[in-house]
Amino acid sequence: MLKYLFAKNEDIPSGSSAIFFGFSAIVWFVIGTGMGSYNAAKLAFPDFVTGSELFSFGHMRQVHVMIVIFGWISMAFAMAMMYITPALGNNKLWSEKLGLWNCMLWNIGLTLGLTILWAGVTSGREYSDFPWPVDLYLASCVFIPLGINVWMTIINRRTQGIYTTNWFFAAATFMVIIVFLVGNLPEFFHLTGLTEAYLTWWFAHNVLGLWITPVAAAIAYYTIPKVTGNPLYSHRIGHLHFWSVVVFYSTPAAHHLMSAPLPEWLKSFASVEGVLILVPAIAFVSNILMTMQGKWHMFVENIEVRFTITGCLMAIPLNMQGGFQQTRAINWYIHGTGWIVAHAHLALLGFSTFLEVAAVYYGLQSIMKRKLYSITLANLHFWLLLIGFTTYWVSMTIAGLIQGAGKIYEVPYIDVVIAEHPYMIARWLGGSMVFTGNVLWLYNMWMTARKGTVVPQGRLPHELAYER
Amino acid sequence: MAGFREYKIGSKMFGIALGGSMTITLFFPSINIASVSSTDIALTKQLQMGHETGFNLDDPMMLGWNKPLGVTLKADPKTGQALASDTVVFVYKKGTSFPAGILHPRILGEGIQQLSVEQGHVGDARKEVGAVFTLSKGTYQGKQYTYIENLTATKGWTPSDVMHVAKDEDVSNAGKGKTMFVREGCWWCHTLLPEETQDWQVFGAPPMLGDFNGESPTAFGSDRKAPDLLHVGSRNSSKEWMMMHFFNPRLVQPHSIMPRFDYLWGEKDASGNKIDFVKWRAEYDEYREGKRVTPPDVPSYASDSEIRGLIDFVLSLK
Structure with a gap:
């Protein structure tokens, strides 16, 4: 890959940046989940590793979160954009060279940023933990170049219309830049107090709502029609999904601070708007499931479809939680408990990750024109992810309900800690x-x-999955 | 290449939708939040924590540099005369950055702003020479307010005057401690925000709207795996308990899952002897296995250690 960094753009093979992004994303995913597992061990066994500042829970918790969001999920998105955007525009990526540089700068910046974060140098703001120089780097060297590549590829497309996936890609790459620059204003200009607290959660909400959720959904809008061969069930419902994400998902940021002293109108507004995220959610899930008509056998046979549909099905409980847990009646009980931790993992590890894993499997096979080395390992990967995640989600949901009960029945906190131990x-x-x-x-x-095995010209890798 | 006419309309609609959403969720709340007046808690907190307790260029490695000291004075540092009551002052030595409320008194709120500028002379404070601040009571347009007084300007008390008379036990390093609280990730488990439930009964009242002016980061925490700390200093004010609990939480609470923060003691203890952590851990393991009757003693911390700041901060959470 590195030899292409200084090559002429037209000499770089198509898909190079997607391959670079794809493997980077997988490596970050391995590191990020490894660190998550380590953190979980610390909560279950507090004397597991002691006496070291670097290996204490408080130094590693945020590193795990930042790796999975900006290393795994965002890089898998970039990987998908690098091959899906040109495929849907019937052209080539605007600049493979920019894509390769983007990926390299991303890896370097993220590594440096995570190193200082691990050392404890942090803004002290959840989800925007990186100090502001790192935020500026991520905006200018990561998200703006990515956006330019995606927008220019769409502008130079050779089709008349723009397919649903590309609307989402174009809009989300723009919105994430806005969210990054506005959400970090407290750090750039030293805004303090409630402004800082509110903007922290404005960022945290919108980086999920305007970046992770829409791009993950956009990927499924490509994968399912492409692999099953069915056309998307309804472009109109795709429209509904797109516009309701922009209008409804960008508004309820204050629902993260329902118990904080913010203006009451803002909390009530966020509580009501939060229910409206059911509109894009139902539009998305129904559209994808209806696209599967007549091809449900592929849910069993095909690894990409299985990952994508499992992710879509997990979007149902995800949004049933997400649509209602910010209402005051429910938030009262579950706020700040393990329930929310379970919900966050349902969004990022359940819903979103399963859709991206499918895109990375499919993209790497088709760009490299090679059949998957082992379908058995892929199946094992699917089941380890699904069973591992489910174990996590169920145990954390139960732990959260215990904490909620402890909270409202005034149970001494240490008894809650003891009760949670098996679930940890x-x-x-x-x-x-x-x-x-x-x-x-x-x-x-x-x-x-x-x-x-090399895939012959004119065949798709998944068609050959069970051929020897 | 050429798109549909609808795409131009769509782009405009997109701008209106996102702009409208940002107007409602950012601009409208900013009007409300900007009009919030500081409570006494907010004034005390920002004077004690200083400019910033997250990453900043004055403390790039988050070691607790560039932070003010809280000092409880019993006598006038100039004349030596006893004061009517103990007075808490906040000492900003030469070069220490001032908090947001001194730099931008507008954020303090109606009344407090005018009193702090006109009677408190906060505008006269100079970073190059340092300053000493305290909280005073005053009247503005017939209403009582607490405001910030720059004692260096009003009484001529300089940072060195105050530090000259201050004994070590009268000094609070809570500003440095808040940096430790942020750096060590205490807030990943301990919230600073009792919830609007029966939580009040256990952890005390939730904060008021004006309790945060000038504070950065607020570090509310979101994922509570441990007791809320907003009023912990009122529940437990024992330095000895805090010391044991930070060194090894299992010494005072066998079921605790809190990490050990023994590394915040640094290399040397209060008398300047090297702390032998390996020996301590080995003896503690023997105690845990029942081979010893009592656990080893926790070394007393040096007055410039990081744990000193953290304990001062935790005890300041009244």
Whole structure:
């Protein structure tokens, strides 16, 4: 890959930046889930590693979160954009060279940023933990170049219309830049007090609502029609999804601070707007499931479809929680408990990750024109992720309900800690399964690049999945 | 290449939708939040924490540099005469950055702003020479307010005057401690925000609207795996308990899952002897296995150690 950084753009093979992004994303996913598993072990067994500042929970918790958001999820998005955007515009990526540089600067900046974050140098703001120089770097060297590449590819498309996936890609790359620059204003200009607290959660809400959720959904709008061969069930419902994300998902940021002293009108507004995220959610899930008509056998047979549909099905409980847990009646009970931790993992590890894993599997096979090295390892990867995640989600949801009950019945806190202990062990086991699955995945994709059967011209890799 | 006419309309609609959403969620709340007046808690907090307790260029490695000291004075540092009551002053030595309320008194709120500028002379404070601040009571347009007084301007008390008479036990390093609280990630488990539930009964009243003016970062915390700390200093004010609990939480609470923060003691203890952590841990393991009757003693911390700041900060949360 590195030899292409200084090559002429037209000499770089198509898909190079997607491959670079794809493998980077998988490596970050392995590191991020490994660190998550380690953190979970610390919560279950507090004397697991002691006496070291760097390996204490408070130094590693945010590193895990930042790796999975900006290393795994965002890089998998970039990987998908690098091959899906040109495929849907019937052209080539605007600049493979920009894509390669973007990926390299991304890896370097993220590594440096995470190193200082790990050392404890932090803004002290959840989800925007990086100090402001790192935020400026991420905006200028990561998200703006990515956006330019996506927008220019769409502008130079050779089709008349723009397919649903590309609307989402174009809009989300723009919105994430706005969210990054506005959400970090407290750090750039030293805004303090409630302004700082509110903008912290404005950023946290919108980086999920205007970046992670819409791009993950956009990927499914490509994967399912492409792999099943069915056209998207309804472009109109796609419209509804797109506009309701922009209008409804960008508004309820204050629902993260329902128990903080913010203006009451803002909390009530956020509480009501939060219910409206059911509109894009139902539009998306129904559109994808209806697209599957007549091809449900692929849910069993095909690894990409299985990952994508599982992710879409997990969007149902995700949004049933997300639509109602900010209402005052429910928020009262579950706020600040493990329930929310379970919900956040349902969004990022359940829904979003499963859609991206499918896009990375599919993209790497089709760009490298190689069949998956081992379908058995891929199946094992799927089941380790699904069972590991489910173990995690169920145990954390139960732990959250215990904490909620402890909170409202005034149980001494240490009794809550004791009651949660078995669920903390289950959480660690679940997280470790996810980590193990990802190590197998990295091996499988590496071997696919090295030893995978070459896919003949004119055939799609998944058509040959069960041929020897 | 050429798109549909609808795409131009769509782009404009997109701008209106996102702009409208940002107007409602950013501009409208900013009007409300900007009009919030500081409570006494907010004034005390920002004077004690200083300019910034997250990453900033004056403390790039988050070691607690560039932070003010809280000093409880019993006597006038100039004349030596006893004061009517103990007075808490905040000492900003030469070069220490001032908090947002001194730099931009507008954020303090109606009344407090005018009193702090006109009677408190906060505008005269100079970073190059340092300043000493305290909270005073005054009247503006017939209403009583607490405001910030720059004692260096009003009484001529300089930072060195105050530090000259201050004994070590009268000095609070809570500003440095808040930096430790942020750096060590205490707020990943301990919230600073009791919830609007029966939580009040256990952890005390939730904060008021004006309790945060000038504070950065607020570090409310969101994922509570441990007791809320907003009023912890009122529940437990024992330095000895805090010391044991930070060194190894299992010494005072066998079921605690809190990490050990023994590394915040640094290399040397209060008498300047090197702390032998390996020996301590080995003896503690023997105690845990039942081979010892009592756990080893926790070393007393040096007055410039990081744990000193953190304990001062935790005890300041009244």
